[in-house]
Amino acid sequence: MxxxxxxxxxxxxxxxxxxxxxxxxxxxxxxxxxxxxxPIDPMNKLWLVFEPPLFRLLDCLPFDYGTFGRYSRRGWHxxxxxxxxxxxxxxxIIATPRELYLQIADxxxxxxxxxxxxxxxxxxxLYRMLDVYGSNVSTVGGIDWQRQRKIVAAPFNENTNKLxxxxxxxxxxxxxxxxxxxGPAGLYGVAKDTRTLSLDVLAATGFNxxxxxxxxxESSHNAARDYRDSLQIVxxxxxxxxxxxxxxxxLPFVSTSWARIRDATTGFRxxxxxxxxxxxxxxxxxxPGTGSLMTSFxxxxxxxKDEAIGGDEENESPAQKGLSVNEILGNIFVINFAxxxxxxxxxxxxxxxxxxxxxxxxWVAEELQEILGDTNSETWDYSKVYPRLKRSQxxxxxxxxxxxxxxxxxxxxxxxxQTLRVGEKTLSLPSRTAVLPSLxxxxxxxxxxxEDHSIWRPARWVLSSGPEASKSDLSGRSGKEELFTPRKxxxxxxxxxxxxxxxKKFAQVEFVAVIACLLQHHRVRxxxxxxxxxxxxxxxxxxxxxxxxxxxxxRMRYAxxxxxxxxxx
Numbered sequence: 001m002x003x004x005x006x007x008x009x010x011x012x013x014x015x016x017x018x019x020x021x022x023x024x025x026x027x028x029x030x031x032x033x034x035x036x037x038x039p040i041d042p043m044n045k046l047w048l049v050f051e052p053p054l055f056r057l058l059d060c061l062p063f064d065y066g067t068f069g070r071y072s073r074r075g076w077h078x079x080x081x082x083x084x085x086x087x088x089x090x091x092x093i094i095a096t097p098r099e100l101y102l103q104i105a106d107x108x109x110x111x112x113x114x115x116x117x118x119x120x121x122x123x124x125x126l127y128r129m130l131d132v133y134g135s136n137v138s139t140v141g142g143i144d145w146q147r148q149r150k151i152v153a154a155p156f157n158e159n160t161n162k163l164x165x166x167x168x169x170x171x172x173x174x175x176x177x178x179x180x181x182x183g184p185a186g187l188y189g190v191a192k193d194t195r196t197l198s199l200d201v202l203a204a205t206g207f208n209x210x211x212x213x214x215x216x217x218e219s220s221h222n223a224a225r226d227y228r229d230s231l232q233i234v235x236x237x238x239x240x241x242x243x244x245x246x247x248x249x250x251l252p253f254v255s256t257s258w259a260r261i262r263d264a265t266t267g268f269r270x271x272x273x274x275x276x277x278x279x280x281x282x283x284x285x286x287x288p289g290t291g292s293l294m295t296s297f298x299x300x301x302x303x304x305k306d307e308a309i310g311g312d313e314e315n316e317s318p319a320q321k322g323l324s325v326n327e328i329l330g331n332i333f334v335i336n337f338a339x340x341x342x343x344x345x346x347x348x349x350x351x352x353x354x355x356x357x358x359x360x361x362x363w364v365a366e367e368l369q370e371i372l373g374d375t376n377s378e379t380w381d382y383s384k385v386y387p388r389l390k391r392s393q394x395x396x397x398x399x400x401x402x403x404x405x406x407x408x409x410x411x412x413x414x415x416x417x418q419t420l421r422v423g424e425k426t427l428s429l430p431s432r433t434a435v436l437p438s439l440x441x442x443x444x445x446x447x448x449x450x451e452d453h454s455i456w457r458p459a460r461w462v463l464s465s466g467p468e469a470s471k472s473d474l475s476g477r478s479g480k481e482e483l484f485t486p487r488k489x490x491x492x493x494x495x496x497x498x499x500x501x502x503x504k505k506f507a508q509v510e511f512v513a514v515i516a517c518l519l520q521h522h523r524v525r526x527x528x529x530x531x532x533x534x535x536x537x538x539x540x541x542x543x544x545x546x547x548x549x550x551x552x553x554x555r556m557r558y559a560x561x562x563x564x565x566x567x568x569x
Contacts, residue, residue, distance in 0.1 A: 020097035034088040041098040075550025077407035105441040107489025114497035120411040129242035134330030153502035163205040165382035168513035174213035186527035186565030191348035192216035198344035208290035227271040233264035342405040394461035407440040527563040
């Protein structure tokens with residue numbers, strides 16, 4: 001009886017889903033753009049869990065799954081890039097049983113969407129998955145967002161950037177020594193080490209937790225021994241934590257691996273509370289505090305407490321100033337998640353790309369030699385050196401153009417229908433429609449990025465202001481160089497407008513410091529596997545770079561399958 005009931009329920013659910021999808025298709029056709037059917041919604045929580053193993057199985061079968069196989073995979077934008085927009089135009093819709101997803105790759109329309117914050121709102125119901133420890137700047141809207149954003153963004157300033165610069169150089173020197181010790185034989189696991197470096201930089205500059213760089217090859221423990229270890233485990237399993245109900249983790253019979261994640265989650269919360277207590281103690285003693293992000297959070301907590309104490313006890317409305325403890329914990333988590341994994345993954349892509357394009361290494365090193373010579377990186381002054389490293393910045397911009405951490409920035413029409421001009425057409429969008437500025441698509445469209453739009457070429461970002469001003473090539477320096485500014489709406493990896501990423505400069509400074517320190521006196525090369533020559537190893541590396549998946553962020557599936565060797569020149 002039970003099997004029949006399960007089968008009947010499954011058939012009923014399928015029929016209902018198809019009915020809802022066709023209803024949404026009819027709504028989508030009224031918009032006047034191409035429509036693609038999708039029988040399952042990409043934000044279905046069960047689909048989020050089971051999609052990866054399902055496609056591992058389906059990919060073993062010799063079938064073409066059509067639009068289902070093309071658009072139902074998590075992170076389908078990466079393989080698609082601008083292909084669908086070249087096929088369908090600057091606007092088209094995916095219709096699912098639950099929602100309409102309007103894909104946009106028109107710069108003017110994208111600028112309009114970002115400018116009309118009240119009309120195209122952030123889909124808070126999707127972002128609330130990030131409420132692992134409490135509400136935060138990514139999961140609230142309106143007045144609450146303004147309050148939290150003001151507090152969270154304040155510490156991301158030039159004083160912090162100086163600390164980021166110094167700590168990034170220090171961590172890179174230790175990482176380079178570790179890598180160089182492997183000699184010509186090289187090592188695997190570079191992506192793991194860039195994650196460690198990025199986490200160490202954030203821990204030191206943001207939360208006053210300083211750690212000596214520890215390569216993945218030096219660590220074999222599994223337990224969460226400290227703040228860094230706990231955070232690493234939490235971030236590695238962030239998607240699982242977000243889609244799994246909290247009560248499930250407290251069950252006494254969970255597996256050993258789940259128990260390890262649970263212990264790390266609990267431990268990280270305790271470490272955050274300890275940091276909060278220590279910072280509060282310093283401020284109560286009249287001391288200036290550590291000057292880290294935690295200092296700002298503690299001051300916000302005191303404001304929150306003062307308002308609560310001074311208010312009307314019968315008024316149960318939440319405080320409108322400062323941050324509560326849970327909001328502080330929530331923001332610490334989301335800052336670590338957004339500020340650590342995004343930069344770490346970009347560095348990992350950058351390492352493999354530099355190894356596959358040795359001419360780019362020499363191009364960057366030429367600028368480093370001219371500006372820095374043989375000076376010790378311990379003496380590099382952030383305010384004098386960073387702005388001059390145009391080519392190192394170009395490596396970042398080009399890497400994140402082709403390998404952005406997220407590939408679309410979801411917005412939602414509010415409770416009213418909205419109009420949006422796309423090219424020569426004005427679209428009428430139903431209320432509660434998902435509108436996705438297609439970040440990766442518009443960053444790879446040939447009309448904005450030339451015919452070599454799919455090629456990693458950092459030199460496209462550097463303009464020479466010599467007698468014949470043009471975009472730089474790899475043939476040498478020509479007069480003063482400046483960075484290319486792309487057309488507004490064609491490049492926005494840190495989002496755009498008032499809701500852009502507050503840690504943008506933090507990430508840029510960290511990446512440039514790492515690249516400059518690595519390439520001043522060293523070069524990275526690919527180590528061919530048995531039976532390979534260098535060209536074969538390069539081809540395999542380029543395939544690894546294109547074989548990506550997306551949990552919450554884009555990352556390579558097999559980054560650690562590429563062996564790299566660092567040597568002094």
